[in-house]
Amino acid sequence: MGNPKQKWTSEEEEALRAGVAKHGTGKWKNIQRDPEFNPFLFSRSNIDLKDKWRNMSVSAGGQGPREKSRTPKSKPNSDANAAPVSTPQTSTQTSIAAPVARDTSSDVVMEDSSKSCGPKYTAMIFEALSALKEPDGSDASAIFSYIEQRHELPQNFRRLLSSRLRRLVAQEKLEKIQNCYKLKTGAFLGTKTPTPKQKDIRPKQLQSTGYMIGGDTVEEAALAAAYKVAEAENKSFVAAEAVKEAERVSKMAEDTDSLLQLAKEVFEKCSQGENVLMA
Secondary structure (H helix, E strand, O other): OOOOOOOOOHHHHHHHHHHHHHHOOOOHHHHHHOOOOHHHHOOOOHHHHHHHHHHHHHHHHOOOHHHHHHOOOOOOOOOOOHHHHHHHHHHHHHHHHHHHHHHHHHHHHHHHHHHHOHHHHHHHHHHHHHHHOOOOOEEHHHHHHHHHHHOOOOOOHHHHHHHHHHHHHHOOOEEEEOOEEEEOOOOOOOOOOOOOOHHHHHHHHHHHHHHHOOHHHHHHHHHHHHHHHHHHHHHHHHHHHHHHHHHHHHHHHHHHHHHHHHHHHHHHHHHOOOOOOOO
C-alpha cells in the first residue's frame, strides 16, 4: 500500500515554492537534493512534489484542467435520470473548491502579517547575528534558536524566518555563505536620494519627503537601532566580565597579603625561640 499520506505543512509548501523558483518546474530531484530544501522535503517523493505543485498552481490560478474535465456538459434533452447524476458531481466540486479557498485565504493572512511585522522580524535577525558573531555566519536553525529563547513567536515563524532571510539577501543587507547568513558591511546605511533636476525641484522634494516616511526607511531605522542595542549589550557584557575579573584579582591580592602577614608573624616567633603550632 505504501506510506500513508501526511498533510503538507506550511514549511514544506514554502520550501517547494522556493525550490521551484530556484530550479524551475519539473526539477523535483534537484529540489530534493538541494541542502536548503532537503530538511523540509526529505519525506516527500518526486510524485508528491509534482502533485502538490499542481494543486498549488490550481489554488493560485483558479479552476485547473482536472476540474474542467469534471464539469458536466449540458444536454439539449434532459430526462428523469439526469438530476441524480449531476448532483454528486456538483457536491464533489464544492468539496474540492472549499479547501482551496481556505488555503488561499490563509496564505493571504500570512503574507499580510509578514509585511506588517517585517521590520520587527528583521530587527530580531540582526540582533541574533550581532550576538552570535560567527566568522562564517550562522544558519537558519541557530538564528531561530536564538530568537526563540528571547521573544514570543507565532507558530509559523520558522517559515517567515526563511522568507525574511532570502529577502534580506536579495536586498544585499545580508551575505549568504553556503547555508549560513552573515551581516554585510554597510547594511545599516540608508540609500542616498538622487539629486533632483533644477526644473523639477518642488516635485522631487515632495517625493523625497514621502520616501523618508516610507516603510523602507522605517525598516532601516529599526535595523540600525537593533544593531546599536545589540552592540551596547555586548559592550555591557564585556564590561561586566572585566569587573568580575578585577574583583577576583583583588581578592587574590588580599589573600596573598594575609598569607604574607601570617608568615612574618610565624618567622618572628620562631626567631624568639617560641614554638608555633600550625593547625
